[in-house]
Amino acid sequence: MPWLTPVLERFAQDLDQGRLPHATLVHGERGVGKRRLAERISALLVCERRAVGSGEPCGQCRQCQLVTGDSHPDIRVYQPEKSRMVRIDQVRALSQFAVASPQVAHFKVAIVDRADQLNINAGNALLKTLEEPAADVVLLLLQETGRPVLPTIRSRCRILPLATPRANVATGWLSAQLAGRDEVPGTDDQALALHLAGGAPRLALELLDSGFLQQREAALDAFRQFMKGGVSVAVAARAFRDLGHEATLNLMEGWANDLARSMAGGDARDPGISEVVKYLAAGNPPWRAQQLVDAIRESRRALVNNVSPELETDRLLIQWQELMPRRRRAG
Numbered sequence: 419m420p421w422l423t424p425v426l427e428r429f430a431q432d433l434d435q436g437r438l439p440h441a442t443l444v445h446g447e448r449g450v451g452k453r454r455l456a457e458r459i460s461a462l463l464v465c466e467r468r469a470v471g472s473g474e475p476c477g478q479c480r481q482c483q484l485v486t487g488d489s490h491p492d493i494r495v496y497q498p499e500k501s502r503m504v505r506i507d508q509v510r511a512l513s514q515f516a517v518a519s520p521q522v523a524h525f526k527v528a529i530v531d532r533a534d535q536l537n538i539n540a541g542n543a544l545l546k547t548l549e550e551p552a553a554d555v556v557l558l559l560l561q562e563t564g565r566p567v568l569p570t571i572r573s574r575c576r577i578l579p580l581a582t583p584r585a586n587v588a589t590g591w592l593s594a595q596l597a598g599r600d601e602v603p604g605t606d607d608q609a610l611a612l613h614l615a616g617g618a619p620r621l622a623l624e625l626l627d628s629g630f631l632q633q634r635e636a637a638l639d640a641f642r643q644f645m646k647g648g649v650s651v652a653v654a655a656r657a658f659r660d661l662g663h664e665a666t667l668n669l670m671e672g673w674a675n676d677l678a679r680s681m682a683g684g685d686a687r688d689p690g691i692s693e694v695v696k697y698l699a700a701g702n703p704p705w706r707a708q709q710l711v712d713a714i715r716e717s718r719r720a721l722v723n724n725v726s727p728e729l730e731t732d733r734l735l736i737q738w739q740e741l742m743p744r745r746r747r748a749g
């Protein structure tokens with residue numbers, strides 16, 4: 419991931435000059451490589467024999483060996499599990515880790531993947547650690563673009579944007595990852611995956627690996643039929659079931675954003691939805707797109723409370739259909 423290099427070099431510089439921030443909030447698009455960046459920063463921080471100015475760990479010392487074996491005791495990751503949120507007991511564990519002495523390295527590194535998935539209680543618990551930092555702990559908080567982080571947390575971090583790489587860099591990385599596989603996806607599919615991923619290479623790879631492109635095709639088909647009144651909501655929702663709810667929400671959020679782009683005179687990111695959103699954009703005021711985005715975000719939150727994913731898909735589909743002119747819907 420060559421686009422991480424400048425960011426790593428900057429961290430190395432801060433480390434060399436003894437002005438490493440206690441907490442950093444890395445934000446970037448989904449699938450741009452935030453987690454990988456955090457892991458590489460951690461490796462830099464614990465390495466004992468890194469060359470001054472280098473953004474790479476030595477790869478040889480005991481610390482590096484522990485990192486390679488994925489068993490370094492001074493690097494911890496706190497991420498949402500089944501609950502889809504970082505729980506308060508995870509943050510409490512982080513706080514204890516932060517005040518304890520490092521076991522083998524000079525630093526302890528705590529990665530919160532993701533800081534935009536902290537509820538109020540977990541956020542407040544984390545705040546204590548941010549306010550009274552131990553000297554030897556470094557916190558790396560990850561935030562997906564478009565998902566808010568509590569302002570009290572944000573204000574105590576150095577903000578570090580991780581930009582999406584240029585198209586040629588992303589394309590090169592993606593094809594290098596796929597090279598040598600038994601079945602290499604065609605260049606058209608690779609380009610479509612990158613396009614749908616907004617240029618985020620890791621996400622594009624995930625889309626190719628998960629069969630998303632094929633499932634999206636089926637969902638698109640059902641969606642177009644449903645919008646014209648050709649199939650029932652139950653039939654349309656079935657086509658989305660294979661995607662899983664998380665991917666369904668991502669897809670629909672992408673389409674709602676495409677609707678907003680179309681209303682503003684721009685092009686849809688998903689070529690498959692372009693005609694539909696153009697049609698809807700002509701007949702609806704701009705706030706309807708925002709209303710859809712809000713409904714999708716609400717759906718995401720509702721899932722944390724174990725709301726039925728099927729019902730949420732139905733509800734969102736109906737909301738989309740309400741943007742159609744009445745006579746088309748009746749048909």
Ligand SMILES: [Zn+2]
Binds near residue numbers: 478
């Ligand atoms: Zn090393």
